[in-house]
Every structure is written in C-alpha cells, then in structure tokens.
Amino acid sequence: MYxxxxxxxxxxxxxxxxxxxxxxxxxxxxxxxxxxxxxxxLKVGFGRPLSEYEVYRIVDRILSRNRVFRDPPPFIGGGVCxxxxxxxxxxxxxxxxxxxxxxxxxxxxxxxxxxxxxxxQSIMAELYGVDVVNASMYDGSTAVAEAFRLAMRATKxxxxxxxxxxxxxxxxxxxTWLSPVRGVLEEYRVDEKGDPDLGDIYxxxxxxxxxxxxxxxxxxxxxxxxPEAVGEIARKKRALFIVYSEPTSLGILRPPxxxxxxxxxxxxxxxxxxxxxxxxxxxxxxxxxDQELLKQLPGxxxxxxxxxxxxxxxxLILQAREQHIxxxxxxxxxxxxxxxxAIMATIYIAYLGGNGIRRLGESILRRTQYAxxxxxxxxxxxxxxALRSRLFYREIPLRFHGKSYxxxxxxxxxxGIHGGLWLKGLLKGFEDCALYCxxxxxxxxxxDRLVQxxxxxx
Amino acid sequence: MWRQARWDEKLILxxxxxxxxxPSIPYEDQFTDIEIEIPGKIARAKxxxxxxxxxxxxxxxxxxxxxxxxxVDVGPVPLGSCTMxxxxxxxxxxxxxxxxxxxxxxxxxxxxxGLLEIIYTTERWLSEITxxxxxxxxPPAGSAGELAGAIMIRKYHLDRGExxxxxxxxxxxxxxxxxxxxxxxxxxxxxPTGDDGExxxxxxxxxxxxxxxxxxxxxxxxxxxxxxxxxxxxxLVHSYGGLLYYDGANLNGILGVARPGDMGFDxxxxxxxxxxxxxxxxxxxxxxxxxxxxxLVDYLPxxxxxxxxxxxxxxxxxxxxxxxxxxxxxxxxxxxxxxIYISMLGPQGLREVSEISVINTNYFIKKLLEKPYYEIPxxxxxxxxxxxxxxxxxxxxxTGVTAEDIAKALLDEGLHAPTIYFPLIVxxxxxxxxxxxxxxxxxxxxxxxxxxIAEKAYKDPSVLKGSPRNTSxxxxxxxxxxxxxxxxxxxxxxxxxxxxTKDIEKK
Numbered sequence: 001m002y003x004x005x006x007x008x009x010x011x012x013x014x015x016x017x018x019x020x021x022x023x024x025x026x027x028x029x030x031x032x033x034x035x036x037x038x039x040x041x042l043k044v045g046f047g048r049p050l051s052e053y054e055v056y057r058i059v060d061r062i063l064s065r066n067r068v069f070r071d072p073p074p075f076i077g078g079g080v081c082x083x084x085x086x087x088x089x090x091x092x093x094x095x096x097x098x099x100x101x102x103x104x105x106x107x108x109x110x111x112x113x114x115x116x117x118x119x120x121q122s123i124m125a126e127l128y129g130v131d132v133v134n135a136s137m138y139d140g141s142t143a144v145a146e147a148f149r150l151a152m153r154a155t156k157x158x159x160x161x162x163x164x165x166x167x168x169x170x171x172x173x174x175x176t177w178l179s180p181v182r183g184v185l186e187e188y189r190v191d192e193k194g195d196p197d198l199g200d201i202y203x204x205x206x207x208x209x210x211x212x213x214x215x216x217x218x219x220x221x222x223x224x225x226x227p228e229a230v231g232e233i234a235r236k237k238r239a240l241f242i243v244y245s246e247p248t249s250l251g252i253l254r255p256p257x258x259x260x261x262x263x264x265x266x267x268x269x270x271x272x273x274x275x276x277x278x279x280x281x282x283x284x285x286x287x288x289x290d291q292e293l294l295k296q297l298p299g300x301x302x303x304x305x306x307x308x309x310x311x312x313x314x315x316l317i318l319q320a321r322e323q324h325i326x327x328x329x330x331x332x333x334x335x336x337x338x339x340x341x342a343i344m345a346t347i348y349i350a351y352l353g354g355n356g357i358r359r360l361g362e363s364i365l366r367r368t369q370y371a372x373x374x375x376x377x378x379x380x381x382x383x384x385x386a387l388r389s390r391l392f393y394r395e396i397p398l399r400f401h402g403k404s405y406x407x408x409x410x411x412x413x414x415x416g417i418h419g420g421l422w423l424k425g426l427l428k429g430f431e432d433c434a435l436y437c438x439x440x441x442x443x444x445x446x447x448d449r450l451v452q453x454x455x456x457x458x
Numbered sequence: 459m460w461r462q463a464r465w466d467e468k469l470i471l472x473x474x475x476x477x478x479x480x481p482s483i484p485y486e487d488q489f490t491d492i493e494i495e496i497p498g499k500i501a502r503a504k505x506x507x508x509x510x511x512x513x514x515x516x517x518x519x520x521x522x523x524x525x526x527x528x529x530v531d532v533g534p535v536p537l538g539s540c541t542m543x544x545x546x547x548x549x550x551x552x553x554x555x556x557x558x559x560x561x562x563x564x565x566x567x568x569x570x571x572g573l574l575e576i577i578y579t580t581e582r583w584l585s586e587i588t589x590x591x592x593x594x595x596x597p598p599a600g601s602a603g604e605l606a607g608a609i610m611i612r613k614y615h616l617d618r619g620e621x622x623x624x625x626x627x628x629x630x631x632x633x634x635x636x637x638x639x640x641x642x643x644x645x646x647x648x649x650p651t652g653d654d655g656e657x658x659x660x661x662x663x664x665x666x667x668x669x670x671x672x673x674x675x676x677x678x679x680x681x682x683x684x685x686x687x688x689x690x691x692x693x694l695v696h697s698y699g700g701l702l703y704y705d706g707a708n709l710n711g712i713l714g715v716a717r718p719g720d721m722g723f724d725x726x727x728x729x730x731x732x733x734x735x736x737x738x739x740x741x742x743x744x745x746x747x748x749x750x751x752x753x754l755v756d757y758l759p760x761x762x763x764x765x766x767x768x769x770x771x772x773x774x775x776x777x778x779x780x781x782x783x784x785x786x787x788x789x790x791x792x793x794x795x796x797x798i799y800i801s802m803l804g805p806q807g808l809r810e811v812s813e814i815s816v817i818n819t820n821y822f823i824k825k826l827l828e829k830p831y832y833e834i835p836x837x838x839x840x841x842x843x844x845x846x847x848x849x850x851x852x853x854x855x856x857t858g859v860t861a862e863d864i865a866k867a868l869l870d871e872g873l874h875a876p877t878i879y880f881p882l883i884v885x886x887x888x889x890x891x892x893x894x895x896x897x898x899x900x901x902x903x904x905x906x907x908x909x910x911i912a913e914k915a916y917k918d919p920s921v922l923k924g925s926p927r928n929t930s931x932x933x934x935x936x937x938x939x940x941x942x943x944x945x946x947x948x949x950x951x952x953x954x955x956x957x958x959t960k961d962i963e964k965k
Contacts, residue, residue, distance in 0.1 A: 001807070006811065092524070102530075102540060107931075107934050119949075131948060139784060177605075276558065279743070279791065307932040336744035351513065355510040357508065359486065369492050
C-alpha cells in the first residue's frame with residue numbers, strides 16, 4: 001500500500017528496489033522465527049489509514065470534551081502555572097531547521113542550535129548566579145532528583161535534608177530515583193512563616209549528609225528572607241547546599257549562587273513553554289565552577305571553542321561523562337533531554353531581556369500580594385492564609401474554615417472558575433488548604449472575581 | 459556546491475542593550491499601586507545582565523541561528539539507532555491546539571476527558587503493538603523508560619526476597635542500557651557478540667546464574683541484525699529466574715511484523731519520538747513509555763490511565779509500583795502525536811513502515827557495496843533490518859582517513875553524517891539508518907557520496923582532513939573545547955578566559 005509519509009511505498013519503486021536487492025520481503029524478514037511473526041494486522045487505529053481531514057475531525061470531536069479556562073485563567077499551580085507564551089517563541093521554535101534537528105553530534109552543521117543552547121546555559125547561569133548550567137533536564141522534578149544524586153556522588157554521602165513543605169511531586173519523583181542508590185530523604189521542620197527551622201537542621205545534619213535542600217520561593221509560595229543561614233550550616237558540615245528557584249522570581253530575588261548555593265535547580269515551564277498538560281517540560285540544573293562537581297554533573301553541556309580558521313564555534317563538550325562513552329560509569333543515562341524547550345526558554349528570555357524579567361517578577365509579586373490583601377480583607381473568618389510569611393510569590397496557601405475544599409471547588413467550577421490545588425494527601429498539616437496560583441496573565445478583574453466567588457461559596 | 463548560512467552572529471549576551479524597557483507585561487499597569495518591599499537580604503541588587511532588545515532584533519537573531527542548523531526538513535538525518543524520521547506536519551499543528559496547550563496537569567479530571575480519552579486509546583494501541591498488557595507514559599524519554607524498567611526489575615526481585623544484582627547487557631547495546639542499569643543499582647555483565655552478529659549463546663550461558671536479575675536487549679540489535687535465537691534466550695534467562703527487558707529504540711525494523719511480547723520480553727520501553735515520528739528539537743523532548751505484562755504490570759510507574767464506563771481517570775493505586783519517575787504524567791504531547799501517527803497509518807501503514815525501512819537499508823547496502831571501499835562486519839550475507847553498521851577500517855588503514863573525517867566530508871555534501879564510532883565493537887564504525895521516510899533518490903545520493911569520499915581518500919587524504927568547509931564553521935577544535943584550562947561551558951567562563959588571555963597579551 002502507498003502512503004504519502006513513506007515515499008518508497010509506491011508499488012513501482014518498492015518492486016524496483018526489491019529487484020535491485022535481489023530478495024523479496026519474505027527473505028528480508030526470514031530471520032524472524034515463524035512462530036512469532038504476526039499473522040494478522042495489528043488491532044490499532046481505526047482499521048484503515050485515515051486521511052488528514054478525517055483525523056482533524058476525530059481529534060476535534062474528542063478535544064471538544066476538554067474545558068479550557070481562559071476567562072478567568074485557572075488559579076491552579078503546584079509548580080506549573082498558566083502563563084503567557086509570546087508569539088515569537090512558538091513561531092521561531094517551529095522553524096523546521098530547529099524543530100526537526102537531532103542532537104547536534106555534528107557541530108559544524110548545527111552551529112545555530114548549539115549557539116542557542118550555549119545562550120541558554122549562559123542566561124540561566126546569569127539568572128541563578130552560578131557558573132555552569134547544563135543543556136537541560138526533563139523537568140523540575142527530575143532535575144531535583146539528579147541534583148540529589150549528583151550531591152551523593154560528589155560527597156560520597158547518602159542523606160539529603162529536605163523541608164517538610166517540599167514540593168510533594170518532586171519529593172515523590174526523587175524517592176523513586178534515589179531508591180536504587182539507597183539515598184535517604186530526611187525532613188526538616190519549617191516554622192509558621194514557612195522558613196526553615198535552623199535549629200532542627202542543625203540537629204539533623206551529620207557526617208552522612210550529602211546536601212541540604214531548600215526551595216525559594218517555597219512550594220507554598222513563601223519567600224524565604226534569609227536562605228544564606230541554611231547554606232552556612234551546610235558549609236560547616238561540608239554538605240552541599242542545593243537551592244530550587246522559580247526562574248521568573250530571579251528577576252527580583254537574589255540569585256541562589258550569590259547566597260552560597262553549590263547546586264541550583266529550577267523548572268522552566270514559566271519561561272514561555274505553556275502548560276501542555278504537564279509535559280514536555282524543562283529542568284534547570286547548574287553548579288558553581290568546581291572540578292569535582294563539573295565531573296559529576298549529569299546531562300549534556302555545550303562549550304565555546306574555535307574552528308580551524310580561528311572563528312568562534314560551539315560543540316558538545318565533556319562527553320566523557322556521558323552514557324555513550326562511559327556507559328555504566330556515566331554520570332547519568334540521559335540521551336534525550338529538553339533542548340527544544342531550552343531554546344524556547346532562551347527565546348522567551350531574550351524577548352523579555354533583563355529589564356523585562358525584572359518587571360515580570362515585580363508584576364507577579366505585586367499581584368500575589370494584591371490577592372493576599374484582598375483575601376485577608378474580604379474573606380476574613382472563612383478563608384485565611386495558611387502561612388505567616390511576609391511575601392508570597394505566585395502561589396498562596398489558603399486555609400478554608402467552613403466548607404470542605406471539594407464542595408468549594410465544585411461551586412467555583414459552576415461559576416466558570418478553576419480553583420487551586422487541594423493539598424489533602426499532598427502535604428501533612430495542610431489537609432484543609434488549597435494552593436492558589438497567580439501569574440502575569442491574571443488581571444485585577446480576574447483576581448477580584450475569584451475573591452468575590454470565594455466569598456459566596458466558601 | 460551546497461553551502462550553509464554563515465552569519466557572524468553575536469551571542470545574545472553580547473548585544474547592545476537597546477531598549478530600557480523590554481516588551482509590555484500583561485496588565486502591568488493595573489498593579490503598580492501595590493506596595494512591595496523586598497528585604498535587602500533577598501532582593502536582587504541589579505537586573506539580570508541580559509540585554510533588552512526589540513522584538514525584531516530577537517526574531518532576526520534566532521532566524522539566523524536556525525539558518526545555521528540542520529534538521530530533517532532540510533535533508534536526511536540517518537543517525538543509526540537515533541531514528542530520525544520525517545515529522546508529519548499535521549501533528550505539529552494539532553499540538554498547538556489550545557485545548558491541549560492550555561490544559562493544566564492538575565486540572566479537574568472532569569474537564570480533561572477528551573485528552574484522557576486520547577491517552578487511554580493510545581495506551582491500548584501501544585500495548586497491542588508491543589504485545590504487553592499495560593503501558594505507563596510517565597518516563598519523559600526512552601532512557602528514563604530504561605531507568606524505570608531497571609528499577610522495576612530490581613523491585614520485583616527484592617519483593618520476592620531475592621538479591622539479584624547482575625544485569626546482562628550485550629556489548630552491542632546502546633550505552634544508555636548500561637548507564638540505566640548502573641543507575642538502578644545493578645552490576646553490568648557484558649555479553650559478547652558472536653561472529654554472526656548475535657548474542658553469543660556460550661557467553662550468555664556462562665554469565666547466567668542466581669545473581670542474574672535480567673537481560674536488556676534490543677531486537678533488531680544495533681548492528682541491524684535480528685536476534686534469531688530470541689526464543690531460546692528468553693527460555694534460558696527465564697529458567698534462571700531473570701527477566702527480559704526490551705529496548706524499543708530499534709522497533710522500527712519489526713513494527714507490525716513481530717512483537718516483543720511474543721518473543722518473551724517482560725518489560726518494553728518505546729521512544730515515541732523515534733518510532734512515531736515526533737520532532738526532536740535538537741535533543742528533545744522525547745516521549746518514553748514503559749510497558750509490561752503479567753505480574754510486572756504491578757510495578758509500572760503510576761499513575762496509569764483508566765476508564766470506568768464513559769469516564770476516564772488517573773489511577774494512582776500503587777501496591778508494588780516503583781512510584782513516579784517524573785512529575786505528573788510524562789510528556790503527553792508526544793502521546794497525542796502518536797495517536798495521530800497511528801490513526802493516519804493504520805495497521806497496514808505500520809507494517810509498511812518496517813517493510814520499507816528494511817528495504818531502504820538493504821538497498822543502501824547493495825548500492826554502497828558496488829564499490830570496494832567499505833566493509834560490513836558480522837556476516838554481511840544476513841539481511842539488515844532498520845539500520846546497518848559499516849566499517850571504514852580498510853580506508854583508515856590504507857589512507858589514514860578516519861570515520862570522523864568521512865563524517866565531516868559528508869557535511870560538505872550537504873548531508874548529515876551517520877552515527878560514528880558506535881557500536882564500540884566495530885572499528886571505524888559508521889552506523890546508518892534511513893528509516894522509511896527517505897526517498898530512494900536520497901539513498902542513492904548518500905551511497906554515492908560515501909563512495910566518492912572514499913575515492914578522494916585514496917587520491918589525496920589531506921583534502922578530507924580539512925573538511926568541512928561549506929558549513930557555517932570549519933572543523934572545530936575539540937581538544938581546546940574539552941581542556942580543563944580552556945573549557946568554556948558558559949559565557950561567564952568564556953568571557954573570563956578571553957579577558958585573561960588579553961591581559962597576558964597586553965603584558
């Protein structure tokens with residue numbers, strides 16, 4: 001049968017090629033034992049090849065059962081958040097030379113994407129205040145898991161101290177990735193502001209502690225005002241200090257590298273990637289320049305060099321760490337990462353520029369603060385802010401004192417509003433709370449409508 | 459002569475700060491009255507040092523960079539085992555539908571029923587294609603699928619009270635197999651390849667024992683050869699209590715012809731981006747899927763997609779599962795593309811995929827061997843499946859021109875080089891895979907180019923040592939790029955190096 005995606009399936013071409021080879025199809029598959037050869041066609045698809053138009057119709061019908069929240073945009077976060085994707089991000093990423101290129105193993109023919117990835121590494125290093133950021137991980141959760149394993153390899157220790165309010169999804173993923181190497185996650189307390197309990201950390205850190213991990217802003221949106229103190233404890237015990245930060249917040253918050261982070265981690269979803277039902281994403285992983293950390297850093301790296309004529313060029317470097325050379329001694333098994341997402345994030349940041357990133361951060365902080373104040377003012381008694389932190393970025397934990405979150409959520413949906421993330425089963429001590437998210441696409445009116453609706457249903 | 463664009467394009471960080479503002483932020487003016495005061499200890503002292511350009515400058519910069527890049531839309535990318543097919547455009551457009559792009563992963567399940575239906579249907583199709591019972595979409599790439607599979611094997615044995623810590627891996631396997639097995643806590647036991655290009659049965663028998671956790675195999679293997687004794691291997695490994703793991707990177711060669719499940723495999727991973735043609739964007743995103751049958755289903759990463767009546771939902775129930783390997787459900791966009799791919803090819807089309815990819819490979823071999831330069835190690839008489847590994851050892855020995863030189867010379871012809879120096883068991887290896895989406899003319903051109911380069915090697919090898927010349931840069935200095943004193947993995951470090959050399963020059 002001929003199919004337009006398969007040029008040589010044209011019967012005439014196929015016959016000529018087989019004649020040239022001097023074999024028929026049966027000969028070419030003759031080495032597959034008869035007993036395992038499929039006798040009937042696979043039971044997949046719609047029984048026959050569909051035309052493009054037919055597929056559009058089917059997909060359109062199925063997707064019409066989805067409900068997209070646009071007016072107002074959804075208030076649900078939990079690490080990923082609805083945000084604006086500037087037109088140029090998709091437009092440029094879709095250029096076929098970039099979109100359909102493979103991993104640039106042959107650098108001379110792929111300078112464009114290599115330069116873009118080098119720019120990504122450099123821009124992220126600038127945002128996070130470190131020296132080296134790798135060419136990308138899958139998403140924030142796997143970047144955290146790899147950061148923990150990196151810390152274990154670099155220190156030859158196995159305990160990671162994590163906050164009690166750690167992103168529960170990340171924690172779950174990290175547990176899976178740490179299980180084979182017997183890494184242990186141990187929780188440290190946080191106070192009513194969401195700040196790390198330094199005394200508790202001090203009591204728990206020991207000679208087997210590979211790293212102390214901090215999220216700033218925290219999973220609950222709270223900005224930790226003195227993260228440096230945690231880093232100092234880590235340094236005293238020769239443990240590494242790992243800081244996870246939402247990249248857009250770094251337009252206004254001090255970069256983790258500046259306050260002592262040895263390893264920085266982040267998720268690039270907010271950098272113009274869209275929601276896409278949670279994936280593909282972009283994991284950010286960086287380190288301060290240190291030969292041991294660099295040797296143990298997982299994932300690809302692009303470096304600058306020169307060509308035979310002395311012109312600057314870029315290529316994949318330090319591949320000796322990677323799976324295709326070191327195999328079982330490799331620092332990670334990554335073969336496919338998130339290069340396209342890294343390039344999209346680079347275009348996004350290039351579009352905003354340093355000034356734009358700062359204004360974006362301020363703008364998100366302002367509207368989060370506006371939401372906090374409106375909720376305090378208008379919902380007192382029914383709904384409270386579950387942490388006493390002074391500043392929240394993008395997310396706020398709300399505690400509901402009346403109805404259960406399930407009922408509230410249903411009533412909000414009826415009003416066309418998608419509420420926050422119910423923390424029941426996710427974070428201990430926050431069973432009656434939900435996490436609400438505010439990004440640059442929420443207008444003042446959107447937030448007012450949410451607060452009004454909560455006043456009616458909560 | 460083909461030439462690639464050659465722009466003198468500065469890094470974005472080196473551009474002049476043109477505007478003092480950057481673009482407009484949505485509704486920014488509505489919130490300027492809100493007072494915020496960030497305490498000094500956590501406030502960023504000055505904006506990130508990134509230029510603020512106008513939109514047109516950014517568009518031109520990245521358009522120029524795209525002109526210095528090469529993808530399947532430009533020409534063939536015949537990287538063996540890294541299957542790179544043409545990406546049908548309908549998938550690109552549907553993937554931009556806001557009813558996909560604007561869905562939050564934690565959105566109420568009742569509001570994403572359409573998407574869940576596509577995921578559910580795709581899972582059923584992939585189970586049928588692999589001969590497995592269930593699939594989990596959690597792994598975001600094939601290698602993450604391997605890691606998940608290896609952790610599943612580890613947990614399966616531990617749950618049965620058995621401490622099996624050896625994973626058998628053929629020396630022809632993808633490097634990621636060994637890395638994944640090691641990451642999952644296994645000792646890797648390498649099984650050599652026999653003269654016929656298949657797993658050596660003697661070596662396998664010698665390696666099997668009470669510590670054997672399983673074997674990781676790809677079939678067809680990386681030499682493009684189908685492991686014809688697979689049923690025997692399966693019985694043998696199972697008889698020792700081990701499990702069989704199938705690396706789906708090479709599934710293209712048997713799609714619709716044979717299924718890993720029928721060969722005795724217990725766990726399978728697929729690379730959606732390879733087999734079902736989703737774009738690779740210069741290194742990802744990928745789409746990994748891990749499938750299992752029988753008891754192993756319990757160990758699959760959760761959640762799994764489920765249906766009750768007309769309602770679809772994520773099933774988090776997890777008695778033995780290994781947990782989550784990525785936040786949320788994995789890379790869902792490639793799953794939707796897979797749904798479209800299978801719908802448009804249908805069962806007949808999927809079989810045509812493997813028939814034509816196998817015909818393309820064997821046509822290329824015959825075409826290439828019309829001239830005497832290249833050799834095909836390991837039983838050249840055997841038909842190759844999805845790919846073929848050729849050796850340039852004879853050329854290297856007689857002229858000094860290496861596989862890398864040949865690869866660089868191909869770039870000058872406007873062709874992407876094949877995978878080189880892999881698998882490690884073949885000297886001066888060039889691993890070539892056209893897939894089913896390359897027209898015959900392209901295969902002819904490629905074979906002719908390889909032979910023309912070989913002829914040049916015998917005439918004047920020094921010319922080839924100077925390639926490539928027609929690409930945006932000439933051959934790059936890999937030693938400098940990797941040397942501890944000159945390694946520059948970011949602009950900050952690069953800038954430091956450049957200024958320090960300038961200081962030296964001044965002195």
